[in-house]
Amino acid sequence: QDYDKGDFKHFMAKEIEEQPTTLKNCINEYVDKINNDINIYNFPWNIKEISSVTLIGCGTAYHSCLMAKYWFEENTTLEVTIDIASEFRYRKNRFKDDNLYIFVSQSGETADTYAALDLCNKNNMKTCSVVNVIESSIARDSNFVLPIHCGQEIGVASTKAFMGQMLVLYILVLKLGILRKDLDKDLYLNKIKDLKLLPKLVEQTLLTESKIQTVSSSFTDAKGSMFLGRGFSYPIALEGALKLKELAYVHAEGYPAGEMKHGPLALIEDGMPVVVLAPRDNYYKKTISNMQEVIARGAKVLLITNKSKDEVFSENIWETVLVESANDDLLPFLLTVPLQKLAYYSALKKGYDIDKPRNLAKSVTVE
Numbered sequence: 001q002d003y004d005k006g007d008f009k010h011f012m013a014k015e016i017e018e019q020p021t022t023l024k025n026c027i028n029e030y031v032d033k034i035n036n037d038i039n040i041y042n043f044p045w046n047i048k049e050i051s052s053v054t055l056i057g058c059g060t061a062y063h064s065c066l067m068a069k070y071w072f073e074e075n076t077t078l079e080v081t082i083d084i085a086s087e088f089r090y091r092k093n094r095f096k097d098d099n100l101y102i103f104v105s106q107s108g109e110t111a112d113t114y115a116a117l118d119l120c121n122k123n124n125m126k127t128c129s130v131v132n133v134i135e136s137s138i139a140r141d142s143n144f145v146l147p148i149h150c151g152q153e154i155g156v157a158s159t160k161a162f163m164g165q166m167l168v169l170y171i172l173v174l175k176l177g178i179l180r181k182d183l184d185k186d187l188y189l190n191k192i193k194d195l196k197l198l199p200k201l202v203e204q205t206l207l208t209e210s211k212i213q214t215v216s217s218s219f220t221d222a223k224g225s226m227f228l229g230r231g232f233s234y235p236i237a238l239e240g241a242l243k244l245k246e247l248a249y250v251h252a253e254g255y256p257a258g259e260m261k262h263g264p265l266a267l268i269e270d271g272m273p274v275v276v277l278a279p280r281d282n283y284y285k286k287t288i289s290n291m292q293e294v295i296a297r298g299a300k301v302l303l304i305t306n307k308s309k310d311e312v313f314s315e316n317i318w319e320t321v322l323v324e325s326a327n328d329d330l331l332p333f334l335l336t337v338p339l340q341k342l343a344y345y346s347a348l349k350k351g352y353d354i355d356k357p358r359n360l361a362k363s364v365t366v367e
C-alpha cells in the first residue's frame with residue numbers, strides 16, 4: 001500500500017497530524033450534511049430489541065470502550081457494561097438476547113477480541129464491530145460493522161485509530177439516543193452541529209506543540225508519573241498513561257482523580273510529574289481540589305484544561321496546556337492530543353523506536 005512518512009520523522013507523528021482529516025472523513029461518512037442527521041445504514045436490528053450494550057476491546061481500544069460508556073450513560077438510558085476481551089472470554093457470562101455486544105479493534109485481528117466475538121456468536125448474540133481494517137476477521141464475523149475510516153495506521157501505539165473509535169462510538173451513541181427518544185431532537189441536532197466542528201478544534205489543539213515538547217523531558221527522566229482525571233477525562237487519563245508507558249518506557253499510572261486518597265497519593269514524591277486533566281466540565285472543581293492535594297505533596301503538575309476567559313486560580317502549578325473549548329462530550333478528543341504528543345516527545349528525547357516500541361506488536365494475534 002502506498003503509505004509513506006512524507007515529511008515526518010515517524011509514522012506516529014504523521015498519524016497524529018492526520019487526525020483532523022481522518023475525523024473529517026469519518027464524519028462525512030456518517031453525518032448527512034444537509035439534514036444534520038446521522039446515517040447508519042442496514043442496522044440489522046429493531047431498536048426495541050436492544051436494552052443494553054456491552055463493549056469489549058484490548059489496550060487502547062478498551063479505553064475507547066470506557067469512553068463510550070460515559071457517553072452512552074450521558075445520552076441514552078441504555079444499560080452499559082464494558083470488558084477487556086481477555087477477561088470477558090474466560091468469565092461466566094450471562095448472555096442476554098436484548099444486549100448488543102460491540103467489539104472495538106483497530107486491526108480486527110486481536111486474538112482475545114476475536115475469541116470474545118466468537119463466543120458471542122456461538123451463543124447467538126447480536127454482535128457489532130468497530131474496526132479500522134474492514135477486511136479483518138472481526139469485521140467478517142460480526143453481524144454488523146461500523147468502520148472508523150481513518151486509513152492505515154502503522155505506528156504500533158494507536159493514535160488516529162483511537163480518535164476514530166471514539167468518534168464512531170459517539171456517533172452510535174447519538175443515533176441510538178435519538179432513535180430511542182432518550183435524546184431530545186434539538187439537543188441531538190445541536191450535538192451534531194458541534195461534532196462537525198471537531199476536526200477544526202483538533203487542528204487548533206495540535207498547535208500546543210512547543211510547550212509539550214519542553215515539559216516532556218521531565219517525564220523522560222522521571223521514575224514514575226501519574227495521569228489523573230474524573231468523569232469524561234478518566235478514560236483519557238488511562239490512555240495518556242498507556243501511551244507514555246508504550247513509547248517512553250516510563251512507569252505511568254492513569255487514575256480517577258477522586259481515588260488518589262485510597263492509595264496512589266502515597267506514591268507522590270517531590271518533583272514527580274503528574275498530568276491533571278481538568279476541563280471546565282461538571283467535575284472541574286473537584287479535580288482542581290485533587291490537583292491541589294498532589295501539589296501540596298510535591299508533585300510537578302502539568303494541568304491540561306480548555307481555554308476560557310477565567311484563569312485557573314491555583315498556586316504552584318508547574319505548567320498549563322490549554323486545549324480548545326467544546327461541549328463536554330467532545331472535550332475528550334481535545335484532551336487526547338497533547339497526551340499523544342507528550343508520549344511522542346518523551347520517546348523522541350530518549351531516541352527510542354517510536355513506531356515500534358520494544359516488546360510490543362501492532363496486532364496481538366496470539367493469546
Ligand code: G6P
Pocket residue numbers: 058059060061104105106107108109110113156157158360361362363364
Ligand atoms: C496492541 C497495540 C495497541 C492496540 C491493541 C489492541 O497492543 O499495540 O495499540 O490498542 O493491540 O489492538 P486492536 O487492533 O484490537 O485495536
